[in-house]
Amino acid sequence: MPYIVTGGAGYIGGHLVDYLVSKDLEVTVIDDFSSGRYVNNKARLIKYDLREGDILNKVKIEKNQIIYHLAANPDVRTSMINIEEHFERDVKVTLNVMELARKLDAEKVIFTSSSTVYGETNTIPTPETEEPKPISNYGLFKLLCENIVKYYAKQYNIKSIVTRLANITGGRVSHGVVIDFIKKLRENPKTLEILGDGRQKKSYLYIDDLIEAFVKLENNVNEIYEVYNIGNTDWITVNEIAKIVTNEMNLNPEIVYKDTGEGRGWPGDVRFMLLDISKINKIGWSPTMNSRDTIRQAVRDILYGYGSNRRFGSH
Template sequence: MASVVTGGAGYIGSHLIDYLIEKGDDVISIDDYSSGNYTNTRAKNVKLDLRLAYPEIPKGAIIYHLAANPDVRTSMDNIYDHFERDVKTTLNIMEMARKYDAKLVVFFSSSTVYGEGRIPTTEADKIDPISNYGLFKVMGEEILSFYARNYGIRGISLRLANITGGRVSHGVVIDFIKKLKKNKETLEILGNGKQRKSYLYITDLLSALDVLVKYFKGLYDAFNIGNDDWVTVDEIARIVEEEMKLSPKHVYVDAGEGRGWKGDVRFMLLDISKIKSFGWLPKYSSAQAIRLAVRDVLDKI
């Protein structure tokens, strides 16, 4: 099977490439290396800015589209950069899919499309993002849906919970570890520490992808991919501290209403009944995913 991974030098993309190659796929990785630097020498690695162009790919390939600016926080300030990397790039990918008759496009969307909705949140719940990152993911989903309806290109949008594990480049785990490496006595926590969200370990995401690619037979649909439980930021801090054998004082920096920053969703728990109907279950809980990710990161430092 020919597989194309956009954003293949990044965190999730690099794990996906390794996984696909081990399965025996012929993999093309496309990235401009602006935020990631991973290279698997067994893949065909194409350095390209997907905002400007797209390469020739094999007919009938599966496209896994991850290329984007992954930082939710900076989307509130660097609006045009995020728009181009998150929306314009997606349009170009769908044109690539149309030209080369892609078998399937898997778009890596986000739970941020829901904003702060009902808990747990189902795929049928209101789309109401509170960050530009979430807004641009909604636009990406709409582009996929449009191309499915009008050009017959099959698509799946994955509304992801927080994905964590080795090679993670941003987010609370790496943030806490970096801060504690600099200062073992004090840990700055964005928000009030009571934000509660769902986390999924990277291998559970890969197994979910495997299930959907095998068993989804529709034209287009969106799926929540996350865990059945959630953890608070304070609980994450304790896990990091336990693994680093530290007991720092906590200092909270509240951006208002208990948020870590403007656009921060305080509570996120996805209803994953839809993908469960395909036979998928996460192996690790949210707390276990965090602990495994902390160990992954510490092993590389």
């Protein structure tokens, strides 16, 4: 079965493409290089801005493919500032990708949504049945995307899976708290600025575990439309992450907090997030590392290079 990966030059997309080509599968990457720059030379690369509409007017693409739709602006913070740009790269692009899926008679679509669709909820861990109440434009636009995917799935009989992701980190990570802390400490080893009050508490999943989850879902879920949380069984505070990073870098900086007044790192920052992953557990997937070990491994990946001996060992 051939594959299309939108956003295949990005962080998660690049790792997914690596996995697929390692299995000698035929992969087409569609990316405009606006965020990611990763290229796997064993995949077919189509440089294209999916905001522009029908890609089939430009290039020929085989029918009956499995489509992983990962193309998006990944920065939650800037969604509260560059609103129209985020809308186009998330919502407009998703509409165009589902049109592509319809025209290609796609075998299946797997869409990467986000835990941010839930907003702040009193239900912890948060199950897929929880009513989404996003507090950021990023979460709002992901929710709109989910509804586009659901509509196309049911209207045109396209098997589709929405994945609501916790924070994903590990080798080659391009954004997020771990890389932010490391960059700050490399610039100034004596001081570390933490956005928020440091007590924000969230769940983190290692990139290889996420790819394993994708494989499980693709192979085991065949309903027309399903939603799955993908995350960890525990969570960790920003202060604890800072301690792991500084320990791994052998530093003892002064900690300085930049708080919005609500304990948030920025407007729209969800302070507490832990997903209920019992639904995906039932099809045989669970994370191999907890949040603390995930953070430590991610720090080491960034400092010393991504460990290829960890990759896809169970396949």
